[in-house]
Structure formats: structure tokens, C-alpha cells
Amino acid sequence: QTFQFQEHAFLQFLGLDKVPSPQKFQPVPYILKKIFHDQETAATIGVSRDLCYVKELGVQGNILRLLPDQGFFLYSKNLPQASPCLQKLLYFNLSAVKDEERLTMAQLGLDLGPNTYHNLGPDLELVLSLVQEPHVWDRSVPKPGKMFVLQSVPWPQGVLHFNLLEVAKDWSNSPQKNLGLFLEILVKGQRDSGVNFQLEDTCARLRCSLHASLLVVTLNPQQCHSSSRKRR
């Protein structure tokens, strides 16, 4: 049976202007799979759920997007032992978010890879700093922008999350402001003298295993009327 399928109309209905042709599938995070399955299960057993409220995240919204990082690594000109473990420009393309959609969540996920991967020993900690609006030229270290996060964490288990809602709203309202985020990771207790080969090896691994993404939740008012607001 052949379908005279109004493909274009259906794609527009999905909010797409042409058939996507991805080169490879991005990894789907557990939370999106869980939300999908919870919704499918509810629909199958006939339990009606508020489609404009993401219960698993506790925010309003009916469209969830996971944006991959499109930035690049930066290399400082100092000697290896004095330079940070890792410097990267993180960039997320928010152009997929339509003007009529309201941003209700923007969560940065930093996955540093399995910590068994890095045998640095327990006494070393990570110092992460995120700088908004870095001015990066030719991949050299940017001029300082607005320090956004400075966090010292023991070598992390799993993914680190940061709330970027206000930053993402800024970027969405004025895209020219979206210069990305400058991420710098230092390893606290990093001995300045002499190149610690083990540390150098770990930083090289970190550069391979780092995976950054931005989970964005929006509410489309045309599809989510006020009545669908969470029942009081």
C-alpha cells in the first residue's frame, strides 16, 4: 500500500522544514528515554497526563531538546606544567528554538567520563570555571568575560549539571550575545614544578572523554493552553 503521504505537511507539523538526514545518532540521555517511556506507558494504559508539564524535571514544557556542544578546545601558550588541565569553548546553537516558545529550563551537562578512567588518586580535586561571553580569537585563551561558575569538586562521579536558564534566555533573546562559554578545568594540587606525566596523561584522557550538552525545555503556548497549567 503506497502512501500519498503529505510529507512536507507532516514535517512542518513536527516543527521541521525538511527531512533531517543526520550523519550519526547522538547518544540519547537516560532522562529523555525515561520521559519518553513514561509518556508512552501512560498513553497505552489510558492514563491522561499533562503534556505541558515535564513531571520528571518539575518544569512546564512540551518540547525538550538536547543540544550538542559545537565548541572547540583551546591551547594556552604557557608551559604545560603551568597551564590548566583543559580549556574549551562550549557553544550551543539555540536557533532551533522558535520565537513563540518560552524557555523553562536550560541545563548544562558536563560528563567528564568514568572517574576510574583517571587514576589521579583521591587527594586531587577539579576546579571548574565557566565564563560567559568569552572573546576568543584564533583558539587562544580568551579575554576574561563574566565569571559564571567557579566550582571545586572532588573527582566527579557521572555528569555535572549547571542551571543556565538565564544565560540561555539572554542568548535566545539576542543571538548575537551567544559567544558560548569558556570552560577551564584545573586539577587542584597540581604540582607546579616538573611535568607530572601522570597528570599530563590524565588531562589528555579528559580532553578525549569530556562530553558537554545543553538540555533545553520550552513551552509552546499555541500547543499548551493556560488550562493545561499544573492543576492547583
Next chain:
Amino acid sequence: AAIPAPKVSCKNLCHRHQLFINFRDLGWHKWIIAPTGFMANYCHGDCPFSLTTSLNGSNYAFMQALMHAVDPAIPQAVCIPTKLSPISMLYQDNDDNVILRHYEDMVVDECGC
């Protein structure tokens, strides 16, 4: 002395027709991560007067079928969805974004007159 009800074969009566669209048939499995297809059920069939009370029919349908019996120029009651359910779609767009969207009232679960 009841008039024998006209023999109306069940398959012509208003009911839900199941139709599954497999995204692979459309080549869309390359960008739709889940589900594998879409239940494009639809409602079709007659709503004769004698059966409007049992065919999940509304009071309105009963009255319209009655009027149609009196004056055939008035159309019969129509067969429409009476229960719908949402679907969620997990797909990837051209910017390698993974998108999860919910669409309400997408799948026909029940039909009626």
C-alpha cells in the same frame, strides 16, 4: 409488529479502523529514534438510526438519525473519534539536536456517532 431491522452488515457500521504507519516504510527511521511507527487509526462507517443508541452514540446523534429517518435530505449522524490519546516522538534534527516532543490527540482509541 416491529419492522424487522434492515440487515446492516457490521463491517459497514461506524467503528475504529486500525492503521499502523511504519516509519521504516517512509525512510524516516534514519532520524526518528522512537517510536518505530505511528498508529494512524481512523473512524469510518454508517450511523443508522436503529443503532445510534448502541454505537457509542451521543444524544445528538440519536436525534439527527431520527430526523434523517423522517427526512432523508437531513444527513445521517457521522462517525467520529470519541477518545484520543497523545504520542511522544524522539527524533534528531539537522543540527544533531535530539528532540522529544509530545503531541496530544494524535491516536484514535474509540469512535462513535
